[in-house]
Amino acid sequence: MGRSPCCDEISVKKGPWTQEEDEKLIDYINKHGHGNWGTLSKRADLNRCGKSCRLRWTNYLRPDIKRGKFTDEEERVIINLHSVLGNKWSKIAAHLPGRTDNEIKNFWNTNIRKKLLKMGIDPETHKPRTDYNHLMNLSNLLGMSNIGNTFSNNPLGFQPDITHLAKMQLLQNMLQIMNTNNSFGNMGNYPYNPLGNITPSLNPFNLFLNGTNTIQTKDPLVLSGGEEYNMIPSLYSHGQSEDTSKGGSSLESVDYSKMRNISCENQEENLLPSLVASSPRISTFNQMESCNKAQMSIDESPSNTTFDDWEKFLDDESNGSYWKELLDLTSTSASQISW
DNA sequence: AAACTACACAACCGCTTTAGT
DNA sequence: AACTAAAGCGGTTGTGTAGTT
Numbered sequence: 366m367g368r369s370p371c372c373d374e375i376s377v378k379k380g381p382w383t384q385e386e387d388e389k390l391i392d393y394i395n396k397h398g399h400g401n402w403g404t405l406s407k408r409a410d411l412n413r414c415g416k417s418c419r420l421r422w423t424n425y426l427r428p429d430i431k432r433g434k435f436t437d438e439e440e441r442v443i444i445n446l447h448s449v450l451g452n453k454w455s456k457i458a459a460h461l462p463g464r465t466d467n468e469i470k471n472f473w474n475t476n477i478r479k480k481l482l483k484m485g486i487d488p489e490t491h492k493p494r495t496d497y498n499h500l501m502n503l504s505n506l507l508g509m510s511n512i513g514n515t516f517s518n519n520p521l522g523f524q525p526d527i528t529h530l531a532k533m534q535l536l537q538n539m540l541q542i543m544n545t546n547n548s549f550g551n552m553g554n555y556p557y558n559p560l561g562n563i564t565p566s567l568n569p570f571n572l573f574l575n576g577t578n579t580i581q582t583k584d585p586l587v588l589s590g591g592e593e594y595n596m597i598p599s600l601y602s603h604g605q606s607e608d609t610s611k612g613g614s615s616l617e618s619v620d621y622s623k624m625r626n627i628s629c630e631n632q633e634e635n636l637l638p639s640l641v642a643s644s645p646r647i648s649t650f651n652q653m654e655s656c657n658k659a660q661m662s663i664d665e666s667p668s669n670t671t672f673d674d675w676e677k678f679l680d681d682e683s684n685g686s687y688w689k690e691l692l693d694l695t696s697t698s699a700s701q702i703s704w
Numbered sequence: 705a706a707a708c709t710a711c712a713c714a715a716c717c718g719c720t721t722t723a724g725t
Numbered sequence: 726a727a728c729t730a731a732a733g734c735g736g737t738t739g740t741g742t743a744g745t746t
Contacts (some may be wrong), residue, residue: 475711
């Protein structure tokens, strides 16, 4: 299993490919196929490393490569697959005809990743972020936006969707924490109690209610989600649209039901927008496959945009009293946890 | 207009896996 | 089974460009 000989031992050209080089490579492969990449570079009169030739061909020159922006549906597929497969770009790419692993990886790192972070979702675990600094920032944001809303002229310049976003994130994070309450009750399994140094009177939910942050910590507190909690709301949980599943899309059919760790028995009770596995990579595929596909809502709920359902869910109630009620409820539940 | 910044994407690097002997 | 070369893969870096100050 030795390493392949390094190209820099030979004096080969590096850096961006010229049009002339591209033409030589395309011309050669069209006539002879690529065969051995190492010998190809010499035969095609390219002063390039074989690896470089292969990469240029597979990532750029191949005729079946799909160019242009990723569609919403492609984005959704990528996110869903990533939640199951992790950074297995080539495996993800296998489900997106015409897209290369490199392209998907770049798209993820420059686009989706940031988008998820902004929404309070950890792009690695696909769980809501639960570090307290993040929650406190949201809390402050909410508090400030409430102040802003009391003035007709909105001196802080907050836009409604900022408030909206902050609420969405708060809700997610609260649900995440509530879902982990079993773990808190059994902290013996954890190396430390993440909330051990917060006194009961400083129940974070009470702080969120007021939009204030009175906890002073030097270091960020990180909550461990543990392995046991079940379902969390997802902002991107829809699988393919109906159109796709009927073959209306060029995307290869993806059977998410075989990939996800979904707690089937709780499925019917859940009134929240559709859900995604909270810790998919922890679960085994056996568990995933034990779920009856018929119980899955993910492939049966077409959505125009990735986040529509969550937004509808949040928009359905008038803001103030609803959120107060919800937060009160959440606070009560949370207080039963040993803070 | 110049300098700076952020972003997108192509390409490289080095490790792992696969296939052939 | 052991070894090697080639291919595959994922993380990282470099570069061009658009947007902002």
